[in-house]
Amino acid sequence: xxxKFADRMSTVHxxxxxxxxxxxxxxxxxxxxxxxxxxxxxxxxxLEAAAVKVMEETGPQSMQYSxxxxxxxxxxxxxxxxxxxxxIEVDADEILITAGSQQCLDLLGKIFLNAGDNVIIExxxxxxxxxxxxxxxxxxxxxxxxxxxxxxxxxxxxxxSSDAKMFYAVTNFxxxxxxxxxxxxxxxxADLMRGxxxxxxxxxxxxxxxxxxxxxxxxxxxxxxxxxxxxxxxSKVAAPGFRLGWMVCSGEMRDKAIxxxxxxxxxxxxxxQRVMHRYVSDYPIDSHVEKIRACYGKQRExxxxxxxxxxxxxxxxxxxxxxxFLWVTLPEGMSxxxxxxxxxxxxxxxxxxxxxxxxxxxxxxxxxxxxxSDEAHIExxxxxxxxxxxxxLAK
Amino acid sequence: xxxKFADRMSTVHxxxxxxxxxxxxxxxxxxxxxxxxxxxxxxxxxLEAAAVKVMEETGPQSMQYSxxxxxxxxxxxxxxxxxxxxxIEVDADEILITAGSQQCLDLLGKIFLNAGDNVIIExxxxxxxxxxxxxxxxxxxxxxxxxxxxxxxxxxxxxxSSDAKMFYAVTNFxxxxxxxxxxxxxxxxADLMRGxxxxxxxxxxxxxxxxxxxxxxxxxxxxxxxxxxxxxxxSKVAAPGFRLGWMVCSGEMRDKAIxxxxxxxxxxxxxxQRVMHRYVSDYPIDSHVEKIRACYGKQRExxxxxxxxxxxxxxxxxxxxxxxFLWVTLPEGMSxxxxxxxxxxxxxxxxxxxxxxxxxxxxxxxxxxxxxSDEAHIExxxxxxxxxxxxxLAK
Numbered sequence: 001x002x003x004k005f006a007d008r009m010s011t012v013h014x015x016x017x018x019x020x021x022x023x024x025x026x027x028x029x030x031x032x033x034x035x036x037x038x039x040x041x042x043x044x045x046x047l048e049a050a051a052v053k054v055m056e057e058t059g060p061q062s063m064q065y066s067x068x069x070x071x072x073x074x075x076x077x078x079x080x081x082x083x084x085x086x087x088i089e090v091d092a093d094e095i096l097i098t099a100g101s102q103q104c105l106d107l108l109g110k111i112f113l114n115a116g117d118n119v120i121i122e123x124x125x126x127x128x129x130x131x132x133x134x135x136x137x138x139x140x141x142x143x144x145x146x147x148x149x150x151x152x153x154x155x156x157x158x159x160x161s162s163d164a165k166m167f168y169a170v171t172n173f174x175x176x177x178x179x180x181x182x183x184x185x186x187x188x189x190a191d192l193m194r195g196x197x198x199x200x201x202x203x204x205x206x207x208x209x210x211x212x213x214x215x216x217x218x219x220x221x222x223x224x225x226x227x228x229x230x231x232x233x234x235s236k237v238a239a240p241g242f243r244l245g246w247m248v249c250s251g252e253m254r255d256k257a258i259x260x261x262x263x264x265x266x267x268x269x270x271x272x273q274r275v276m277h278r279y280v281s282d283y284p285i286d287s288h289v290e291k292i293r294a295c296y297g298k299q300r301e302x303x304x305x306x307x308x309x310x311x312x313x314x315x316x317x318x319x320x321x322x323x324x325f326l327w328v329t330l331p332e333g334m335s336x337x338x339x340x341x342x343x344x345x346x347x348x349x350x351x352x353x354x355x356x357x358x359x360x361x362x363x364x365x366x367x368x369x370x371x372x373s374d375e376a377h378i379e380x381x382x383x384x385x386x387x388x389x390x391x392x393l394a395k
Numbered sequence: 396x397x398x399k400f401a402d403r404m405s406t407v408h409x410x411x412x413x414x415x416x417x418x419x420x421x422x423x424x425x426x427x428x429x430x431x432x433x434x435x436x437x438x439x440x441x442l443e444a445a446a447v448k449v450m451e452e453t454g455p456q457s458m459q460y461s462x463x464x465x466x467x468x469x470x471x472x473x474x475x476x477x478x479x480x481x482x483i484e485v486d487a488d489e490i491l492i493t494a495g496s497q498q499c500l501d502l503l504g505k506i507f508l509n510a511g512d513n514v515i516i517e518x519x520x521x522x523x524x525x526x527x528x529x530x531x532x533x534x535x536x537x538x539x540x541x542x543x544x545x546x547x548x549x550x551x552x553x554x555x556s557s558d559a560k561m562f563y564a565v566t567n568f569x570x571x572x573x574x575x576x577x578x579x580x581x582x583x584x585a586d587l588m589r590g591x592x593x594x595x596x597x598x599x600x601x602x603x604x605x606x607x608x609x610x611x612x613x614x615x616x617x618x619x620x621x622x623x624x625x626x627x628x629x630s631k632v633a634a635p636g637f638r639l640g641w642m643v644c645s646g647e648m649r650d651k652a653i654x655x656x657x658x659x660x661x662x663x664x665x666x667x668q669r670v671m672h673r674y675v676s677d678y679p680i681d682s683h684v685e686k687i688r689a690c691y692g693k694q695r696e697x698x699x700x701x702x703x704x705x706x707x708x709x710x711x712x713x714x715x716x717x718x719x720f721l722w723v724t725l726p727e728g729m730s731x732x733x734x735x736x737x738x739x740x741x742x743x744x745x746x747x748x749x750x751x752x753x754x755x756x757x758x759x760x761x762x763x764x765x766x767x768s769d770e771a772h773i774e775x776x777x778x779x780x781x782x783x784x785x786x787x788l789a790k
Contacts, residue, residue, distance in 0.1 A: 001590060001591060001592040001622075002592060003507070003560075003592050003593070003594050003622055003648070004507075004560065004592055005506055005507060005647075005651060006505065006506055006507050006508050006509050006512075006531075007509050008505065008509075009505070009506050009651050009654070009655070012654055012655075012658065013654065014650075014653070014654055014657065015657050018463070018657070036459060036460055037459075039455035039456065039458065039459045040455060042454065042455050042458045042459070044450060044454030044455060044458065045454075047450070047454075047458070048446075048447065048450035048451070048454070051443075051446050051447075051450065052443065052446075052447065055439060055442065055443035055446065056443070059437065059439035059440075059443070060434035060435060060437050060439060061434065062636055063434065063437045063439065063442070063634035063635070063636035063637065064431060064432075064434045064437070064634070064635060064636050065431055065630075065635045065636065066636065068413070098660075099494055099659075099660040099663075099664075100660055100661060102658075102659070102660050102661045103659065103660045105658075106658065106659045106660065110401065110403065110404070110530060111400055111401060111404050112398070112399075112400060112401050113401050114401050114402050114403075115510075117401075128658075128661070131657065131658045132658045132659075134658070135505055135655065135658045135659075136401075165398075165399065195396060196396060197396040197397060197398050197399055198398070199398050227396075227398055235460075239458035239459070239666075240458070240459060240460045240665075241457055241458035241459050241460065241461065241664060241665035241666045242458065242664055242666055243660060243661075243662070243663065243664045243665075252400075253398065255409075256400060256404050258409070259404070259407055259408065259409055260404070260407075260530065262409065262410050262413070262526065263407065263500075263501065263523075263526045263527045263529070263530045264494075264497070264498065264501045264527075264530075264659070265493075265494040265495055265497050265498045265501065265638060265660075266495060266497045266523070266638075267638070268494075268638065269494075269636060269637055269638045269664055269667055270635075270636035270638075271634075271636045271637055271667070272664055272666070272667065
C-alpha cells in the first residue's frame with residue numbers, strides 16, 4: 001500500500017535553481033546561473049596544512065562526537081571577529097555552529113513556525129529561505145526592495161497587518177538582487193522592529209565581500225537591541241564544502257535552537273570545525289578575503305561594463321557594492337523564462353526571476369552570478385545574452 | 396516584547412543523556428553513561444592520509460558546493476557493501492548521504508509526520524529518535540522487546556489499532572537494550588508490516604560490530620520488499636566526528652527525502668564525503684572493523700563477567716552479541732534514578748532507563764556502555780556499581 005506523506009511535502013518542491021543547473025552542465029554553455037564561489041580561490045594549501053595539524057595534534061578528539069553548541073575556540077574566534085570587524089558585541093556562548101547558514105533557516109523554522117504562521121521576506125527574496133520556511137508551512141508576506149533597502153512604508157504596513165513571526169532579510173549584497181541596506185534603512189528597519197514580538201533574522205553570508213562603498217554595522221546589535229538573530233557562514237570567505245555556518249542568538253531563543261539542532265543532527269562535524277578553527281588561527285584570512293574581493297570586484301566590473309556595452313538601454317541592472325550577484329529587470333511585459341530558452345540556444349544561462357517572488361510577480365527579472373566566471377567568459381557570455389535580449393525585443 | 400515560539404518546542408527538551416554527561420565529566424568518575432565509540436580505535440593516520448590525497452588531487456572540488464544526494468562514488472561504495480556484506484540489493488541512486496544517521500530521523504519526520512501522527516517505537520527505545528520525532532509533534536505507541544526482538548502479538552495489535560505512520564526499530568544490538576532481532580522475528584515483523592501503509596524504518600548503526608552469534612540480513616530488502624527505509628552510519632565503523640550517515644529509500648520517498656535535505660542544509664560536507672570515500676577505497680576497512688570488534692568484544696566480555704561477579708543475582712542483564720550497550724533490570728520497585736545518586740557518590744555513572752520509555756515505565760532499568768572504557772576501568776566501575784546496588788537493596 002502506498003505510504004502517506006506529511007501535508008508539508010505537498011507544497012515544497014525541488015530547488016528550482018538546482019533543476020536549472022542541470023540544464024547548464026553542458027560545458028559549451030557559459031553559465032551565470034549558479035551561485036557558486038570561485039573554487040580557484042579556495043585556500044586549499046592552507047586548509048590542507050590546517051587539516052594535517054588537526055589530525056596530528058588532536059586526531060582522536062577531532063573525530064569524536066562533540067557538543068551541540070560547537071567547538072568553543074571557533075565560537076570565540078567568530079565572536080572576536082564580530083567585535084573587530086563589525087563593531088558589535090557578541091559573546092561566544094551566543095554562537096551556535098551549524099551546517100552552513102542554510103541549517104539556521106531550518107532551525108528557525110523549527111523553533112518559531114506553526115503551520116500557517118507568516119514570515120516576511122524581501123521581494124525578490126532568497127530561494128533557500130523560501131524553501132526552508134515552506135517545510136514548516138509558513139505563509140509569506142513580502143516587502144519590496146528599493147536601491148538602498150526595503151520600502152519602509154510597506155514594511156510598516158506589513159508588520160502592522162500580518163501578525164508575522166519573523167522578518168527574514170539579507171542586508172548586504174542580497175541574493176538575488178545584489179542590493180545593500182544603507183545606514184538610514186538599517187536604522188529605519190530597527191525602529192520599525194523595536195518593541196514588536198517579531199524576530200528579525202539577518203542573513204549575512206556575503207558581508208565580507210565588499211568591493212566598494214561604505215561598511216555598515218549589522219542591523220542586529222548594530223541598530224536593533226532585542227529579538228534579532230544574525231546568521232553567518234564560512235562558505236564565501238573560506239569554502240562551502242565544509243558546510244560551516246553559525247547563528248548568533250541569546251536567551252530562550254538560543255536554548256531552543258540548541259534543542260532543535262540536537263534533534264536535527266546532534267552537532268556539526270567536529271573535524272570540519274577544528275580544521276576551520278586551525279585555518280583561521282594560523283593563516284591570514286584577512287589577506288585571503290582581500291584576494292577574493294579583488295577578484296570578484298574585477299569580475300563584477302567586467303560584467304557591469306559588458307552589460308552597458310551589449311544590453312539595450314531599456315534593460316535595468318543593479319550595481320552591487322559586493323557579493324556575487326547582479327539583478328536584471330527587462331522591460332515590463334517581457335518574460336525572462338522565455339528569454340531563458342532563447343539564451344540557452346545562444347549557449348548562455350541565468351536564473352529567471354519569478355521563483356524569487358512568492359507572489360508570482362517578477363516575470364521580467366533575472367539573476368546573474370559574476371563570482372564563478374572569469375573575465376573573458378563574462379565578456380563573451382554577456383555579449384551572447386545581449387544578442388539574445390535584442391532578438392527577443394525585436395520579436 | 397517576548398517572541399512567540401512554535402508549539403512543537405514546548406514538548407521537546409534537551410537530550411537527557413547530554414545533561415547526564417555533564418555530571419560525569421569529573422575524571423574521578425568511571426562513566427558507563429556515554430554512547431561514545433572508543434577514540435583510540437579511530438583510524439586517524441589512514442584518515443589523515445586520505446584527507447591529504449583528497450586535498451592534493453581534488454582540492455577545489457572537494458571544497459565546493461555539491462549535490463544534495465551525495466558524492467556518487469561514496470554512494471556506490473555503500474551500495475556495493477550492502478550486496479557483499481548484507482546480501483541485499485541496493486542501487487547507488489537509492490542512497491542519500493546525510494549528516495549522521497540522526498539527520499535521517501529529522502528528514503523522515505519532515506516527510507512523514509503531521510502533528511499528532513503516531514510513530515511506533517521499541518520499549519525501551521532510542522532517545523535520539525524520540526527527540527527527533529517529537530519535534531514533529533509525533534504521538535508514540537510502543538512495542539515491548541523480548542530477548543530476540545519485538546513481541547509480535549503486541550506489534551500486531553499496535554499496528555492494527557494505532558493508525559501509525561512509521562515503525563522505527565534498531566534491529567542489531569539496539570540502543571539502549573543491546574538486543575538483536577532473530578531471523579524468526581525479522582520474518583515475523585516483515586509479515587506483519589507487509590501490505591500496510593506504514594513505513595518500516597530500520598536503523599542499523601551498530602550492525603558491523605558483531606562479536607558473536609549469527610549474522611542476519613536487514614529486515615528491509617532482506618525480508619520486507621516495500622515501504623522500508625534503512626539507515627546507516629560511518630560513526631561506529633570509522634569515526635563519528637565526520638557526521639556521515641545515509642538512508643536507503645526509493646521512489647517518491649527518495650524524492651521527498653532529497654527535497655527535505657535540500658531545505659535542511661543543501662547537502663552534507665563535500666570534503667567529509669570525499670575523505671571518507673578515499674579512506675574506504677584505499678585502506679583496509681574490514682580489518683579495521685575487525686579490530687573494533689575484537690576490542691569491544693573483550694570489553695563486553697569483561698563487563699558481563701564483572702557483573703556476574705559483583706551484581707546481586709536478582710539483577711538481570713542482557714547479553715548483547717555486538718554493539719556498545721548492556722541493559723540492566725533491577726528488581727521491581729527499585730528506582731535507577733535513586734541508584735544514580737548513590738552511584739555518583741561511589742564515582743561511577745550510567746544512564747537511568749526511564750527516558751527510554753515514552754510511557755513513563757522502566758523506572759527499574761538502566762543502560763551501561765562498554766565501548767568507551769578499558770577493561771581495568773570496567774572491572775573497577777562494575778565493582779563500585781555492584782557495591783552501590785547491594786547497599787541500595789539493603790535499605
